[in-house]
Amino acid sequence: MRRGALILLALLALLYGTYRMWDTRREREQQHTREATLRASLGSLRDAIRRFHAEQHRYPATLSELVPKYLARIPADPFTGSASTWRLATEDVVKPSEDFTGSTPKTESYIIDVHSGAGAPYSDY
Numbered sequence: 001m002r003r004g005a006l007i008l009l010a011l012l013a014l015l016y017g018t019y020r021m022w023d024t025r026r027e028r029e030q031q032h033t034r035e036a037t038l039r040a041s042l043g044s045l046r047d048a049i050r051r052f053h054a055e056q057h058r059y060p061a062t063l064s065e066l067v068p069k070y071l072a073r074i075p076a077d078p079f080t081g082s083a084s085t086w087r088l089a090t091e092d093v094v095k096p097s098e099d100f101t102g103s104t105p106k107t108e109s110y111i112i113d114v115h116s117g118a119g120a121p122y123s124d125y
Helices: 002-056
Strands: 087-095 106-115
Touching (some): 002 106
């Protein structure tokens, strides 16, 4: 009876170990897929920003300015699952007032680059 219980425990341990190994491998593959998708999405966004800048002679103020001419849609960040969580690198441009008086000049922000909003290490891609 004791020998049968040990064999059963050994088989259960083997099955559990096999399952964990498969599960870890699947998680690693999903991680690699998300990283590849992130790189592709960032490449598309950055290319669209470059093309926008080349044609408009300014950077876009919002990502939605890129749609539909430069991008079919704003891609979702594969780590956050949302198209609204991209971390935008902007450049502020100060424009003088229309009449050049002492009134406060307008400041406008333009998007020069984009990163993942998922945090490190993906925000460095």
